[in-house]
Amino acid sequence: xxxxxxxxxxxxxxxxxxxxxxxxxxxxxxxxxxxxxxxxxxxxxxxxxxxxxxxxxxxxxxxxxxxxxxxxxxxxxxxxxxxxxxxxxxxxxxxxxxxxxxxxxxxxxxxxxxxxxxxxxxxxxxxxxxxxxxxxxxxxxxxxxxxxxxxxxxxxxxxxxxxxxxxxxxxxxxxxxxxxxxxxxxxxxxxxxxxxxxxxxxxxxxxxxxxxxxxxxxxxxxxxxxxxxxxxxxxxxxxxxxxxxxxxxxxxxxxxxxxxxxxxxxxxxxxxxxxxxxxxxxxxxxxxxxxxxxxxxxxxxxxxxxxxxxxxxxxxxxxxxxxxxxxxxxxxxxxxxxxxxxxxxxxxxxxxxxxxxx
Amino acid sequence: xxxxxxxxxxxxxxxxxxxxxxxxxxxxxxxxxxxxxxxxxxxxxxxxxxxxxxxxxxxxxxxxxxxxxxxxxxxxxxxxxxxxxxxxxxxxxxxxxxxxxxxxxxxxxxxxxxxxxxxxxxxxxxxxxxxxxxxxxxxxxxxxxxxxxxxxxxxxxxxxxxxxxxxxxxxxxxxxxxxxxxxxxxxxxxxxxxxxxxxxxxxxxxxxxxxxxxxxxxxxxxxxxxxxxxxxxxxxxxxxxxxxxxxxxxxxxxxxxxxxxxxxxxxxxxxxxxxxxxxxxxxxxxxxxxxxxxxxxxxxxxxxxxxxxxxxxxxxxxxxxxxxxxxxxxxxxxxxxxxxxxxxxxxxxxxxxxxxxxxxxxxxxxxxxxxxxxxxxxxxxxxxxxxxxxxxxxxxxxxxxxxxxxxxxxxxxxxxxxxxxxxxxxxxxxxxxxx
Numbered sequence: 001x002x003x004x005x006x007x008x009x010x011x012x013x014x015x016x017x018x019x020x021x022x023x024x025x026x027x028x029x030x031x032x033x034x035x036x037x038x039x040x041x042x043x044x045x046x047x048x049x050x051x052x053x054x055x056x057x058x059x060x061x062x063x064x065x066x067x068x069x070x071x072x073x074x075x076x077x078x079x080x081x082x083x084x085x086x087x088x089x090x091x092x093x094x095x096x097x098x099x100x101x102x103x104x105x106x107x108x109x110x111x112x113x114x115x116x117x118x119x120x121x122x123x124x125x126x127x128x129x130x131x132x133x134x135x136x137x138x139x140x141x142x143x144x145x146x147x148x149x150x151x152x153x154x155x156x157x158x159x160x161x162x163x164x165x166x167x168x169x170x171x172x173x174x175x176x177x178x179x180x181x182x183x184x185x186x187x188x189x190x191x192x193x194x195x196x197x198x199x200x201x202x203x204x205x206x207x208x209x210x211x212x213x214x215x216x217x218x219x220x221x222x223x224x225x226x227x228x229x230x231x232x233x234x235x236x237x238x239x240x241x242x243x244x245x246x247x248x249x250x251x252x253x254x255x256x257x258x259x260x261x262x263x264x265x266x267x268x269x270x271x272x273x274x275x276x277x278x279x280x281x282x283x284x285x286x287x288x289x290x291x292x293x294x295x296x297x298x299x300x301x302x303x304x305x306x307x308x309x310x311x312x313x314x315x316x317x318x319x320x321x322x323x324x325x326x327x328x329x330x331x332x333x334x335x336x337x338x339x340x341x342x343x344x345x346x347x348x349x350x351x352x353x354x355x356x357x358x
Numbered sequence: 359x360x361x362x363x364x365x366x367x368x369x370x371x372x373x374x375x376x377x378x379x380x381x382x383x384x385x386x387x388x389x390x391x392x393x394x395x396x397x398x399x400x401x402x403x404x405x406x407x408x409x410x411x412x413x414x415x416x417x418x419x420x421x422x423x424x425x426x427x428x429x430x431x432x433x434x435x436x437x438x439x440x441x442x443x444x445x446x447x448x449x450x451x452x453x454x455x456x457x458x459x460x461x462x463x464x465x466x467x468x469x470x471x472x473x474x475x476x477x478x479x480x481x482x483x484x485x486x487x488x489x490x491x492x493x494x495x496x497x498x499x500x501x502x503x504x505x506x507x508x509x510x511x512x513x514x515x516x517x518x519x520x521x522x523x524x525x526x527x528x529x530x531x532x533x534x535x536x537x538x539x540x541x542x543x544x545x546x547x548x549x550x551x552x553x554x555x556x557x558x559x560x561x562x563x564x565x566x567x568x569x570x571x572x573x574x575x576x577x578x579x580x581x582x583x584x585x586x587x588x589x590x591x592x593x594x595x596x597x598x599x600x601x602x603x604x605x606x607x608x609x610x611x612x613x614x615x616x617x618x619x620x621x622x623x624x625x626x627x628x629x630x631x632x633x634x635x636x637x638x639x640x641x642x643x644x645x646x647x648x649x650x651x652x653x654x655x656x657x658x659x660x661x662x663x664x665x666x667x668x669x670x671x672x673x674x675x676x677x678x679x680x681x682x683x684x685x686x687x688x689x690x691x692x693x694x695x696x697x698x699x700x701x702x703x704x705x706x707x708x709x710x711x712x713x714x715x716x717x718x719x720x721x722x723x724x725x726x727x728x729x730x731x732x733x734x735x736x737x738x739x740x741x742x743x744x745x746x747x748x749x750x751x752x753x754x755x756x757x758x759x760x761x762x763x764x765x766x767x768x769x770x771x772x773x774x775x776x777x778x779x780x781x782x783x784x785x786x787x788x789x790x791x792x793x
Contacts (some may be wrong), residue, residue, distance in 0.1 A: 051447040096784065149539055149565075156784075159548040159777065160488065160541035162468050166785050177785065178472035256446065258469045260541050262568055263442060299447055302437070314437040315397035 065243025074216025084248025114245025122237025280341025411679030570596025646672025
């Protein structure tokens with residue numbers, strides 16, 4: 001009933017090719033974006049924005065980036081943390097060298113540098129596949145982390161080796177640094193996410209996305225129908241690293257404010273990989289859902305006992321959190337191995353037939 | 359998927375939303391101290407005694423004196439696992455009523471320094487954090503008294519010179535710095551480098567990556583290098599591994615000196631007898647034989663010594679946080695003297711900390727006599743340049759083996775001011791004026 005497309009006639013090719021061909025989807029997404037842009041900044045307090053929503057937006061972008069590479073192009077990567085670090089450190093270098101440059105432009109430049117680094121570490125993908133490629137990209141993770149820790153130039157020779165987000169304005173509004181309000185940082189992160197998610201969605205629906213999926217599903221067959229593996233795979237690495245690089249820059253400049261290479265360690269790579277596995281490989285929506293699950297659920301679990309009035313030792317709380325979270329991951333993967341995105345698809349089907357299931 | 363499951367999922371979603379809508383706990387009328395602790399993860403061996411020290415001291419003051427000038431103390435722990443990202447969540451959750459925040463991690467301190475200034479919450483990073491915060495003109499909201507990493511490094515070099523029989527004897531000596539490859543571990547490097555130029559010792563810097571369980575390569579280098587002294591900045595599991603590795607290559611333990619975070623029970627007890635003779639810096643006495651410990655035993659543990667020991671009573675890090683907790687409450691008193699005996703705000707607390715003066719007489723009164731040195735913080739000096747004590751592990755306890763060693767303030771202070779100015783420039787801060 002609810003998701004019935006009856007009566008929605010498509011009379012032009014444009015209609016037929018729309019991102020959301022069903023009107024319900026269109027309205028739902030539009031409503032979600034409106035809520036995110038208008039309602040959330042009005043009602044959310046700083047805790048909400050700073051502890052929950054901003055990290056969610058940032059990890060969503062990173063997850064979309066990795067999903068393009070792993071979910072669509074089929075190249076397993078464990079270098080996400082490294083590529084995010086490239087974005088963050090390059091943003092720091094560029095913005096301290098040219099303070100008058102618009103910080104959003106700097107994000108883009110840093111993303112491009114991350115893309116270049118991604119291409120370099122993507123080169124082995126032509127020869128090695130699957131788990132072996134994962135190990136090769138692991139090298140990117142460790143090498144980049146080591147490099148930013150070792151070479152003092154990257155952190156402007158400050159004695160502790162941390163990078164700090166300096167205050168920067170965009171059109172007279174403080175966007176980064178301590179004076180930037182959480183609301184502004186949230187809105188900037190949200191705008192970037194919406195922009196890049198839209199770009200990604202269109203990318204995967206077009207020629208490039210189709211060639212990625214062809215490579216993913218059977219690379220020899222793809223080659224036979226005229227898709228060149230090298231440029232296709234490298235493009236996937238480049239675009240994925242670009243997304244991760246921008247996400248990394250956002251992590252320091254819009255969220256943490258200051259960090260060291262440890263913020264981009266191997267755990268980050270794993271976390272982002274888990275996001276797309278739990279959310280759904282080969283799905284933009286899945287990336288968002290997975291990011292929400294991995295970033296928000298642990299915070300919920302650790303705060304839940306206190307809020308229902310149960311007070312316990314913090315260590316115990318933390319252990320319970322780990323156990324419950326682990327159990328939840330196992331549970332969801334058993335119930336729906338294809339991730340939350342598939343879950344949503346099934347729900348939509350059910351809503352379509354409701355109240356007359358068969 | 360059945361209807362039951364759908365309903366379950368729906369209910370879960372509602373609970374989830376409710377929890378977040380409820381948000382942080384509302385205000386009350388007591389002096390509130392948020393504690394960012396880590397009782398889990400690779401740094402828990404250090405995190406647990408530190409957390410217990412705070413808790414026990416506040417608890418004792420509540421029970422013995424009924425709080426500070428009639429104002430009850432309350433506190434809440436938040437588990438960070440030494441992870442900076444979790445630190446953000448903890449800080450945001452607890453900052454609203456915070457008197458002062460103890461990040462208890464150099465990484466989290468770095469992150470909070472700019473934020474705390476905007477939120478008007480003082481940061482107390484006692485003997486850790488960003489060394490440059492010792493300059494109160496650039497960092498009005500951050501304090502790292504009684505002394506800093508840089509001052510400590512200079513004191514240790516002083517101590518080594520004492521051992522060798524004079525500053526001129528340092529020439530040509532080989533000193534290695536084994537450090538945790540993080541902002542914390544790197545802190546001492548610039549000072550050691552400057553002093554190496556000044557006194558002519560040969561400095562080798564050896565980084566150990568987080569979390570520090572794997573150090574074979576480092577110790578192989580040390581075996582080749584044969585340094586005269588090793589100075590170590592470790593944290594968490596790294597320390598005990600290093601002590602074991604040093605023993606395995608039969609490095610003379612009394613030439614192996616840890617900084618104050620690398621010289622607690624957590625480093626030496628797991629290493630067993632191999633650790634005997636290992637030295638470490640400190641700015642507070644160890645052991646439970648001080649009057650304040652008797653008060654804690656009586657009021658918190660009802661005289662049950664076994665239970666107190668289980669809670670790290672008298673351990674090095676426990677004692678250190680006792681000193682920190684005491685200094686905070688003294689700052690509350692200073693602020694109350696000016697603003698009245700009531701719950702004071704973060705901004706008032708900052709004033710109290712700026713004017714903190716813990717004299718020898720006051721230390722005696724509070725039961726800390728001999729455990730720490732007098733401490734005076736001023737508007738410009740958020741450090742106090744307190745002296746450093748060298749202690750040695752004898753297999754059962756830490757014993758002081760030196761007098762209080764002065765730090766080289768003439769070398770360190772200009773470096774701090776320069777570093778603070780660089781920070782101010784990078785972040786468009788105008789240093790405040792101090793009379």
